[in-house]
Amino acid sequence: MTYTVSDDRDRVDRDAVWRLLSTEAYWGRWREREHLDRQIDASWRVVGVWDDATGATVGFARAVSDGVDFAYLADVIVDPAHRGHGLGRRIVSTMVDDGPGARFRWVLATADAHGLYSGYGFGEPGGTIMVRPSRNG
Template sequence: MRYTCSTTAPPSAEELHGLFLQADWARERTPGEIATLIANTRVFAVVRLDGALIGYGRALSDGVSRALLDDIIVDQDHRGKGAGKLIMTALMDQLAGIEEIFLNTGSHLEAFYCNYGFRKFPGLTMVSKRAERVQPPREHDPATGR
């Protein structure tokens, strides 16, 4: 098996949707949402085998101080065979000058990411999910009386 990795040719939304269906955290994304995700992503890595998409990862970054690795996924039939290493190497190469790089992952992948210099980060990680989001109470505005 010989994988190829690209950082210049993004996958189609349909291809990535097929891969995302394998992950609980991405299964609900629509092809339209994925198309927007792809269009707004500058740092990514795509791994293919004989032209078929088998791995993907991306980063969100300000280009200087912070980056967040996100949506890193390898097709379930290709896990443990080097595709994840290609994705991580390509992403880390693109982010070489960034001060801090963050990621969220399951504990079963901790050792894998430690190979790239990641360590547990002290503090509290919080998330606001769209389906659970609420508006905070607003302050009374004396100018409008509301």
């Protein structure tokens, strides 16, 4: 299988992303479809993955940023049928290392993908970081 990874937000199939996030993502099932549309529209950058054979959107991530020095990585997801091909790594690399935020401070929240993110320099927050957890569910 071959895939294309790009930050072309207009190419992202929002219905496909919604299906993934609303059924596969433990972190955001409380969201409604209109929330996802607003989040994509307001994101600083969006990265998608497409199956070259079918053109289907099979991976996604978005980032919120001040555009100068700080970014939050969110909603990194790969369709289960396409996992095991390094697509999560390609998404993170494209978003964090290969784009305009390569020199930024990046943060994210994850319950289960520490191994993926540590390879890109993410680690335990230092003593200056505080977090107010979401109250959305």
